[in-house]
Amino acid sequence: MGIGIRIENLRKVFDTPPPMAAGGAGFSFAPVRKGPKKKTELVALDGVSFEIRAGEIFGLLGPNGAGKSTTIGILTTRTRPTSGRVFIGEFDVWQQQVEAKRLIGVVPQRPNLDFALTAREILTFHGAYFGQSSKVREQHADRLLEQFKLTDRATHMVRTFSGGMMQRLSIARAMMHDPEVLFLDEPSAGLDPQTRLLLWEIIREYNRQGKTIVLTTHYMDEADALCERLAIIDHGKIIAEGTPQGLKAAIPGGYIIRLRFNRVDAELTSELSAIGGVTQVRVLDETGADVYADRGGQLIGPIVNAAQDAGFEVHDVHISEPSLENLFLHHTGRSLRD
Ligand SMILES: Nc1ncnc2c1ncn2[C@@H]1O[C@H](COP(=O)(O)OP(=O)(O)OP(=O)(O)O)[C@@H](O)[C@H]1O
Numbered sequence: 511m512g513i514g515i516r517i518e519n520l521r522k523v524f525d526t527p528p529p530m531a532a533g534g535a536g537f538s539f540a541p542v543r544k545g546p547k548k549k550t551e552l553v554a555l556d557g558v559s560f561e562i563r564a565g566e567i568f569g570l571l572g573p574n575g576a577g578k579s580t581t582i583g584i585l586t587t588r589t590r591p592t593s594g595r596v597f598i599g600e601f602d603v604w605q606q607q608v609e610a611k612r613l614i615g616v617v618p619q620r621p622n623l624d625f626a627l628t629a630r631e632i633l634t635f636h637g638a639y640f641g642q643s644s645k646v647r648e649q650h651a652d653r654l655l656e657q658f659k660l661t662d663r664a665t666h667m668v669r670t671f672s673g674g675m676m677q678r679l680s681i682a683r684a685m686m687h688d689p690e691v692l693f694l695d696e697p698s699a700g701l702d703p704q705t706r707l708l709l710w711e712i713i714r715e716y717n718r719q720g721k722t723i724v725l726t727t728h729y730m731d732e733a734d735a736l737c738e739r740l741a742i743i744d745h746g747k748i749i750a751e752g753t754p755q756g757l758k759a760a761i762p763g764g765y766i767i768r769l770r771f772n773r774v775d776a777e778l779t780s781e782l783s784a785i786g787g788v789t790q791v792r793v794l795d796e797t798g799a800d801v802y803a804d805r806g807g808q809l810i811g812p813i814v815n816a817a818q819d820a821g822f823e824v825h826d827v828h829i830s831e832p833s834l835e836n837l838f839l840h841h842t843g844r845s846l847r848d
């Protein structure tokens with residue numbers, strides 16, 4: 511059946527007075543300020559609403575400081591919202607914390623594992639906390655250690671683990687009590703490419719059991735490959751929402767067709783610019799040009815014909831599909847990587 515999530519008009523304002531009033535510290539010639547300290551307010555979430563459907567893999571994509579972890583924190587009872595409400599299934603998370611918490615597993619952005627325990631203890635203690643019998647928790651721990659390739663480290667203390675191993679163990683722990691909803695805050699941070707693919711497979715497999723998965727990422731390829739739907743967040747606001755394909759298709763001129771000819775000149779670029787669907791032609795060098803267009807494959811025929819009619823030969827074609835990077839740029843004027 512699965513559990514859906516609803517987020518209604520969420521606001522979070524952090525009161526973060528600097529640790530020392532300006533001018534008060536050490537080697538400064540600024541006069542010491544008298545009177546009440548000025549309060550700084552930081553708006554981390556500025557009216558965020560969206561829904562996550564039961565049984566989907568949902569991604570929250572955005573740059574550093576966008577408000578992803580704050581959103582996850584509020585959904586998982588770790589961060590109190592300034593205003594707004596969040597529901598996990600039928601439960602209002604902040605009114606019915608116990609019920610909501612029973613449904614969720616959480617992988618925080620920074621692993622918070624007890625260094626003095628072994629990997630197996632981390633898992634079995636977590637199972638015990640959720641009331642699993644010793645037989646069940648040993649079985650679950652065995653299976654998860656195997657899945658996350660930690661079996662040979664099962665009896666080693668966490669303090670001897672690499673960053674990637676801790677991350678894997680942290681995810682395994684969140685899955686230990688078989689939660690209906692799994693929250694993963696930057697799950698693939700610090701994982702090598704192979705382990706990242708392993709994690710994607712584990713997430714998909716868990717999702718196939720009907721579980722709802724919510725993850726944050728600032729990797730566009732991860733959002734694209736793994737998530738069924740996405741919300742893109744920037745400066746505490748949702749700027750776009752939808753399937754990766756739908757979001758990408760919504761940007762005009764999102765396709766880039768990279769072409770190689772025997773030669774490129776002004777006549778060729780003007781022929782290419784005149785083709786319907788082409789928004790821009792950029793010359794790369796004496797034989798290369800990029801065509802920006804609202805379509806991909808369908809334009810190859812018209813491009814080749816126009817070039818040949820004008821006496822040019824096409825040597826190579828490469829189509830790059832619209833990307834989430836382009837989408838972010840389109841909405842904010844900035845790159846997601848900035
Ligand atoms: N406990 C806190 N006290 C004060 N400000 C905070 C606190 N937690 C987060 N913030 C601020 O809220 C904003 C959103 O932070 P948040 O951690 O939600 O971003 P994020 O999208 O998860 O970023 P990242 O990709 O770096 O993890 C940032 O400006 C951050 O500095």
Ligand SMILES: [Mg+2]
Binds near residue numbers: 578579619695
């Ligand atoms: Mg974060």
